[in-house]
Amino acid sequence: MADIHYFPRYSQKENMVTNNTLLLFNRLYQHHTHRFKQFINLILEDSDLELDTTVKFSQQVKATGSIPDAVVEQESFKIVIETKLYGQQNLPQLMGHLTSFSDEDKQILLWINTDPISQMYREEIEKEINIYNRAHKTSIQFAFTTFKEIGKKFKEVLNPYEVEMIDLINDFEAFCYDANLIPHHESLMRSLLTSKTLERNFKYNLYYAPRTRNYRLHKYIGLYGAKAIRGIGEISCIIDADFNQDTQELDIINTLQGHLTPQQKQNIIDVIKEVLETEGQDLGGGDQRFFLVKQFIPCEFKKITKGAPQGTRYFDLTQFIENFTDEMSIEEIAQQLNQATWN
Missing domain, CATH: 2.30.130 (Archaeosine Trna-guanine Transglycosylase; Chain: A, domain 4)
Incomplete structure (x- = not known):
């Protein structure tokens, strides 16, 4: 009997890779929101960034003209993801994604690739983002990772008894190897x-x-x-x-x-x-x-x-x-x- 896969393997097109990566993220979020927070912050850690997904509960917080009985709030954030299959560099395309942000508290452009980003390319991207931020009064930050690191960080937040999630990430890594997303x-x-x-x-x-x-x-x-x-x-x-x-x-x-x-x-x-x-x-x-x-x-x-x-x-x-x-x-x-x- 053929193995049942969580992630389809019928194509190696970029949109399918993106879909499978988002499916992985979504499955972890649906499984355990705290695990997802740990995972996404491990991904952002190499870029010296951190995301606060915590819902905060407060009482008697003074507002303009009144003091409400209670406030439930959460920092707004948006992560725009660009996936590349074979280490391509396309700065104009990447900069085009900056218009996807509006007025979020935390704005992160996440670059996912097969190979680690070079320091030179990273500096080019950050320079262009800084120019855009000054011109549009945004606060976009750049983060980067690889498909290999996604698998590694995903495993770090799991406990041994979370068998289904372990099976999920094992299949995602197998998909990445099949699609040459984790380089040999x-x-x-x-x-x-x-x-x-x-x-x-x-x-x-x-x-x-x-x-x-x-x-x-x-x-x-x-x-x-x-x-x-x-x-x-x-x-x-x-x-x-x-x-x-x-x-x-x-x-x-x-x-x-x-x-x-x-x-x-x-x-x-x-x-x-x-x-x-x-x-x-x-x-x-x-x-x-x-x-x-x-x-x-x-x-x-x-x-x-x-x-x-x-x-x-x-x-x-x-x-x-x-x-x-x-x-x-x-x-x-x-x-x-x-x-x-x-x-």
Whole structure:
């Protein structure tokens, strides 16, 4: 017998994805209004926003000219949602949604996408919203999330005994995977030839390459040397940077992913100086892209066939680690890879 699904799968069109997402939100609201409030605020948390859906009961609240016996009130809000299936960026279309607001107390434009929003695109959106707010005397705020985060946050507000809701979110996540709304890059490791730079990569917890070099979206970096992947790290930040030798300052050209910490910034400066001093190569001219990890963890993921790999290679870790999930720690992944081999 075929499985019964809560969410239809007959199409991958954007309106169907939006309908299924709204159905998920509505089912949680109908199930438990407090759970819905928790869930929506978890979604908004990454954007530093909060929504108050509480109904307030007050007695003897003074009004203009009178004091009513009681007041029941609730903050008005409106969330306008824009869903994108494959990471598209369409700023004019997004700005067109701003006319959907009127005089609500809380006005939120929520962007849902397959991939996390880049800092650059977020800044463009917020700049345009600020211009619109000043011109129209509105107070619209921007929030963003992914289909993966919706599933994760939904589960966080549920109790183990809420079986129907658990089945609901499991089916929503299965629908998202079927429709490629949760990207497969979450399990991808990019293997890089680092025989000459392996010690330096470990020392500074980064990898650098020309900005012009193409690559697929991936979550992990594997450092290859001497017939094995010797280290693995989870990417926390990707930036293009320019180092001024006169002022000794690092200028960020683009932030493609994450947020650069002070220590990571210093690591980039130190590696630029070291490479210039030892090899005479200038990494600080603005044409390098830096991939930073919290820490490269040693491992020994052995290649069992002859010869070194030709250039970059991508590994789907689900094929080498049993019961892999992207919530596994990098230490757990490294330990599992020690037991695996590849051709």
